[in-house]
Structures are given as structure tokens and as C-alpha cells.
Amino acid sequence: MATNTIARRSFAETGPRTPVVDSVRVDQVTPGARRGTAVRLILAILIAFLMLIPVIWMAMTAFKSRPDATASPPKVIFTPSLDGFIGLFTNRTQLSAGALAAELKRPDLSFWDRQALARGMRIIGPSKFVQQIQNSLIIALISTLLAVTLGLLSAYAFSRYDIPGKGDWLFFILSTRMLPPVVVTIPIFLMYRAVGLYDTHIGMILLYTVFNLSFSVWLLKGFIDEIPIEYEEAALVDGYSRLQTFRKIVLPQCVTGIAATAVFCLIFAWNEYAFALMLTSERARTAPPAIPANLGVGGIEWHVIAAGSLLFLIPVVIVTFALRRYLLRGVTFGAIRQ
Amino acid sequence: MDQPLQSASRLPRGYRRQISDSTIQRLFIMPTLVLLILWNVFPLFYSLFLSFTRYSHSGKQPPVWIGTGNFDALLGDPSIWAAFAVTGRYALLSVSLQAVIGFGLALLLRAKFKASGLLTTLILIPMMLSPVIVGMFWRLIFNPLMGIFNYMLGYWDPTTAPVWLKDHALLSIVIVDVWMWSPFVMLLCLSGLKAIPDYIYEAAAIDRASSWRQFWRITLPQVAPLLLLAVLFRTIEALKAFDLVMGLTGGGPGNTTETVSVALYRMVFQGQARTGSASALAYVMLIVIVGVSNVYIWYLNRMKEA
Numbered sequence: 001m002a003t004n005t006i007a008r009r010s011f012a013e014t015g016p017r018t019p020v021v022d023s024v025r026v027d028q029v030t031p032g033a034r035r036g037t038a039v040r041l042i043l044a045i046l047i048a049f050l051m052l053i054p055v056i057w058m059a060m061t062a063f064k065s066r067p068d069a070t071a072s073p074p075k076v077i078f079t080p081s082l083d084g085f086i087g088l089f090t091n092r093t094q095l096s097a098g099a100l101a102a103e104l105k106r107p108d109l110s111f112w113d114r115q116a117l118a119r120g121m122r123i124i125g126p127s128k129f130v131q132q133i134q135n136s137l138i139i140a141l142i143s144t145l146l147a148v149t150l151g152l153l154s155a156y157a158f159s160r161y162d163i164p165g166k167g168d169w170l171f172f173i174l175s176t177r178m179l180p181p182v183v184v185t186i187p188i189f190l191m192y193r194a195v196g197l198y199d200t201h202i203g204m205i206l207l208y209t210v211f212n213l214s215f216s217v218w219l220l221k222g223f224i225d226e227i228p229i230e231y232e233e234a235a236l237v238d239g240y241s242r243l244q245t246f247r248k249i250v251l252p253q254c255v256t257g258i259a260a261t262a263v264f265c266l267i268f269a270w271n272e273y274a275f276a277l278m279l280t281s282e283r284a285r286t287a288p289p290a291i292p293a294n295l296g297v298g299g300i301e302w303h304v305i306a307a308g309s310l311l312f313l314i315p316v317v318i319v320t321f322a323l324r325r326y327l328l329r330g331v332t333f334g335a336i337r338q
Numbered sequence: 339m340d341q342p343l344q345s346a347s348r349l350p351r352g353y354r355r356q357i358s359d360s361t362i363q364r365l366f367i368m369p370t371l372v373l374l375i376l377w378n379v380f381p382l383f384y385s386l387f388l389s390f391t392r393y394s395h396s397g398k399q400p401p402v403w404i405g406t407g408n409f410d411a412l413l414g415d416p417s418i419w420a421a422f423a424v425t426g427r428y429a430l431l432s433v434s435l436q437a438v439i440g441f442g443l444a445l446l447l448r449a450k451f452k453a454s455g456l457l458t459t460l461i462l463i464p465m466m467l468s469p470v471i472v473g474m475f476w477r478l479i480f481n482p483l484m485g486i487f488n489y490m491l492g493y494w495d496p497t498t499a500p501v502w503l504k505d506h507a508l509l510s511i512v513i514v515d516v517w518m519w520s521p522f523v524m525l526l527c528l529s530g531l532k533a534i535p536d537y538i539y540e541a542a543a544i545d546r547a548s549s550w551r552q553f554w555r556i557t558l559p560q561v562a563p564l565l566l567l568a569v570l571f572r573t574i575e576a577l578k579a580f581d582l583v584m585g586l587t588g589g590g591p592g593n594t595t596e597t598v599s600v601a602l603y604r605m606v607f608q609g610q611a612r613t614g615s616a617s618a619l620a621y622v623m624l625i626v627i628v629g630v631s632n633v634y635i636w637y638l639n640r641m642k643e644a
Contacts, residue, residue: 037451044446045453048460051517055463057486058475072483072496150369157366161359171635173370176378178631180578182599183620186606186613187381187388190395210377213370222642242362271468273581274599278607292474292585302478309471320466324459328529331465331522332567335638336529 055313061306069303082115084307088129092121129290129308136286136312139201140269143208148262150209151216156246158217159224160232170218174333177214181274189278199280207275212265215333219264222334223257224250260326263319270316287312382624389618396611408618417593418619421601428508428597429576432515437569439516440523441561447524448531458528462521469518473585476514477503507587507595515582519575523568530564531557567641570634577627598623 061069065081086092090112095103100120109117116123154173158166188207189198197203227250235245251258277289291308323330329337357365389408391401412418447458464472479485480502493499502510534556542552580599583589589596589604596604602623605616 037449040446040449041451041453044451044457044461047443047446048457051461051464051521053486053490054472054476054479054517055467057479061478070484073489073494074484074486150373153366154370157363161363163363163367167639169367169371171639173374174635174638175628175631176374178574178627178635179378179382180580180599180623180627182578182580182602183385183624184378184381186617186620187384188377189606190384190388190613191381193395206373207377210373213373217370241357242359243357267466273468273470273584274603277584278603288468288470291471302484306475306478309475312471313467316466316468317463320463321459324455324462327462328525331525332571333638335642336526336564 055317058306058310058313061303062310064303064306066301066303069306070300081303083119084301084303086112086116086123087127087301087304088307088311089127090116090123091125091127092116092123095120095122129287132285132287132290133311135201135284136270136288139204139208139284139286140266143205143212143269144262144265146205146209147212147216147265148220148258151213151220151261152258154217155220155224156250159221160229170221173214173217177211177333181272182278185275185278188275192279199282199284201284204276204280204284204286207279208269208272211272211275212268215268216261216265219261219330219334220254220257222329222337223254223261227253260323260330263323264326264330267316267319385617385620388614389621391614393614394611395606395613401614404614408615409622411615412618412622417596418601420593421596421598424508424595425577425579425597425599428512428515428579428595429573431509432512432519433569433572433576435512435516436520436523436572437565439520440568441527441565443520443524444527444531444561445557447528458524462525464518465521467518469581470585472518473511473514473582476510476586480510503587504591507591511579511583511586511595514586515576515579518582519572523565523572526564526568527561530561534560563641567634567637570630570637574627574630574634577623577630 060076060078062084063080063082064075064078065083068075068078068081069084095117099122100117103122104117113123157163158170163169192198192203197206231249231253232245235249236242240248271288272286273288276286280286280289287308291305291312320327388401390403390405392404392407393399393401443461447454447461479487482488482496482499482501487502488496488499500506538556538560539552542556547555578599579597580603583595583597583600584603587595589600593601598619602616602619605612605619
């Protein structure tokens, strides 16, 4: 029972002069404490499962057929179907029996066409959802790029220079993030309508850039603060210019910080709802306000909504795993580091 | 004359076109400040002006100055008071539940055991998701006929089971909010717990302090700053509540779950577009939130220095 002793190595092995550095507290290796750990593990697994039930349920509903999705009582076991995804990506028309038979004989049918025909429908084109996801992607990616670039520059300046009123400026930058979107939307809506930015990609990109800028400045400043200034001083002494130091010393050192910031900005822009709801209508509409809007059309098609929501949430779930080391930093604007 | 120097010391290219430090400062900071001022400060002044006018953006008339008329009308409007009451109840209920549950989860996950890191990340997933999408999907989960919520609670007969979104609409929002954001409180508390040095507990164990006493005298005081920070942040977010409410109930049934943000949205973008009064309401809301936010930012700054 080696683990039940206080020191892992015996006194005879180490001798009197060697300090015991590797110790285990006696009260934490008793049978009671071990049972405690086992209970913790089981409880944690249960809670994690409970927390994920809505997400799991969404994934299941996405692969149900329409009757299965709205069955009462809800079905846990069902035959998987792609109805939801077909409904999500395509517009279809109902075919008569004769037209259906003729359609089935066509040689150029794709897998999706066959799936739709099996339900008596013909695909007539892509649905709006395709465009909305595209809008979400374009707006989130470009605004993230801008927010991180501008944020990096300001963060560097705030981190390395003695700017008069620095604390106040940083306070101001963060306070803009605390504004409720609904409050600033009214004037921005009027502004956008006046200058023709309402319902445009560029308008949304600029808005999300500003929305994320305060966050990216604060987070990146934290990362740059951690880089020892001595590297830059050495480079400056060696004759590098400030810009060269920035590019060749600072940038490579905070690549992970930049990546983490970028991913956070991406998630914020990807999930943003209030601005998108009030400042877009058709052309630039992103997925978050669009998916609930499908609710009203021709009865609630829960399997379609689940399919759309699932596709929308999966990237975020994956990214959460990639970000897990930086989550704490991200949610506290870089104030707390692990 | 600087020819030999150049070759001897291998100066990097571009050495002589150095920009002064003050230029760099301005170049680096200006774009950010200009964007923030154009998109945040200017709109705020604009809506301050609008809040003193009678104006509807759907009409053709320009804003008409009416002094404090909008604010007077708002203060006398019971539905606005109701919206503030709903927001307050919701914030109080969901933030206190999150604090308790989040802290409890952190206590559970503080010790390292097999797969604890993976489980922590799994529990954190809900808070990263889009609130409106999540809220909308919870409508299916709460549905008395085809949702799983009632069945999981043990109500097997849909005719007698509670209809959550109708009878307990605000409570339903609280449930979803607690599901989403308890992990946030947990995350902050976990970092607080991990920072407590082991020797304090060892000393307490040697002094024969009971584990109950250790919890009250060591764990709680040491985690308190971070727990408070989490509560502060969640309070601000709860006061702004919009996405989740829109996804889940849209403010209904009637206006039983109409938070201030939702009321504001309905005022401007639904019905008669009372842009002027909405701006006034926005300012009332802003004052409340700025008050709480300043405490938060001040706190963050202090933590950063520590």
C-alpha cells in the first residue's frame, strides 16, 4: 500500500537531509476519501449528462421525421431520417402521383432528390437558410478580422506606451461593451437608415467590429502585458524600428492570444441576435433571428428547426473544446488568468 | 559616411525610416477610438436628444421637442413599471440560483479526478451557445405534449402536467437561464478555489477544524471575491435580458415575461413605433445598468492590478 504512506519514498531511500517534497495528505487517501472521489466522479458524469440533454435532444430531433419529432409522448428511439435537413436546405413542391412516377424515371437524380421524391416532393431550389448561414459566416469572419486587427494595434499601444489618461480610456472602451444592444439600436437604426447601411453586410460588419473591439482590446492587452518587455528592448537596441519589433517580436509571441481572441469574437458575432433582428431584414439577415422566424410558417416544423439549430450550434461546441484553456480569460475580459 | 557603418553592423532594412513613437501611438489607437465614438458615443447623444421629443421613425414628421414629456408619461405608465418588476424578479431569481448552483458545481469539480477536465468542459458548453436558438428549442422541450421536460419530472399525463410557458412563463425563463449560466459562475468559482493554497487546509486539519468550519472560514471567504464578480456580471446581463426571452416566450403570454429590453423592442419595432418614448425608456434603463456596470468595471480593474 505505497500510496497510503505519507511520503511516497521511504526515509531509508532519501536520508534525513532530503526534504520531503512529494507528499500526500493522510486524510485524503483513507477509504472514505476515496469513496468521496468515486461519488464525485459519478455525480459529475450525471450532471454533465443532464446539462447536455437539451443539446442531445436537439441532435436527435434533427434526425427525426416530422411525425416522430412531434410524437406524444416524445420518442427516444426512432428511425433516423434526413427530412429535417432536406426541409432546411431546400424549397420543395408536392407532386401528384403521375408527375411523381415521371420524375422517378429521370436519370440525373441526386441522393437528395431521391430522398425528397420518396416523400412525394420535388426539390425546386435552395432555401433561404443557405443564404442566411452564408451571411452569418461572412459577417462574423470579416468583423472578427477587423476587430482583432484594430484591437491588437490599440492593445499594443496601451500596453507599451505611457498614454495620458490610459486608465480612463480603457475604462471607456470597456464601458461601451456594457451598453445594452437594445438601447443603442434605436439611434443606430436611424443612422443606418439615413446613410443607407440598413440591411447591408457592410453595416453589420462594422457594427460587430465595434461590438467586439472593446473585448479584443482588453483581452489582447492582457496577452501582450505577459510578454516580457526586455525582448523588445533588446531588439530596439539592436536597431529594429518600433514597427519591426511589433511585427517580429510581439506578434509571434502572442499568436495563441490572438487566436483565442479571434475565436471569442467569432462566437460573439456568430451568436449575436438583437442587432441582427433590428438592423436587417432580407439581404443581410443572419441565422439567429432567422431560425426562430421559421416557427410561424405552415405549422411548426420542429425537425427542420432542430436541424438548423444543430448546424448552427455544432461549430460553437467544437470551438469550446479548442478554447477550454482560455474560457475563463475570455468571459472576464482578460482580468482573471488561470 | 554611414556606408561602412551600415555594412559593419548589419542594420535591418528600414532602419532609417523610423516613425516617431507618438505617431505610432496615434496610428494604433485612433481607429479604435473613432469607431467607438461613431458607433457608441454619437448614438447615445442622438438618442438623448430623441428622448426629449415626440417622434416616430415610421412617420414623415421630424422630431418635435416636448421637454420631459416622455419621461413623465413613462413614469405614469403601469406597463413600464410592470416591465421593470418582471426584470427585477427575473434577475433576482435567476442570479441567486446561478450563484448557489454554480458554486456547488465548482465545489464538486474542484478536486482533480479522472476525466474532471473533460466533464468541466462539457458542463461549460451551454453558456457558449446562442441564447435565442437555445431559447427557441426549449419551447419544444417545455411543450406539454411532445416535450421531454414534464416527462423527466415525472408528469406522465399531459392533461394534468403544468403548461410551463403559459402558467409559469417567467419561471421557465429562469430555468433556461440557470441552465445556461450556472456554468459561468462555476468557471469563476473554480479558478477561485484552485487558487486557495493547500497549506491553509492542512493547518486547519491539524487544528482539528471540522470540514463544515473549514468551508465557512476558509473556502467561502477565499472564493467570495470571484463569486461576487460572477454575480455582478450575471446581474448586468439579467437586467439586459433580451435574446433568451425573445426565443422562449417573445414577452408573452400577454406581457407577463416582458422585460425592459423586450418592452423597448416592442415599443419601437412593433405597433406604432414610438421612437421618442422608447429613447426615453432606453435612457432610464441605461442609467440603471451603467450604475451596476461601473461597479463591475471598477472591480475588474482592481482584480487586474492584484
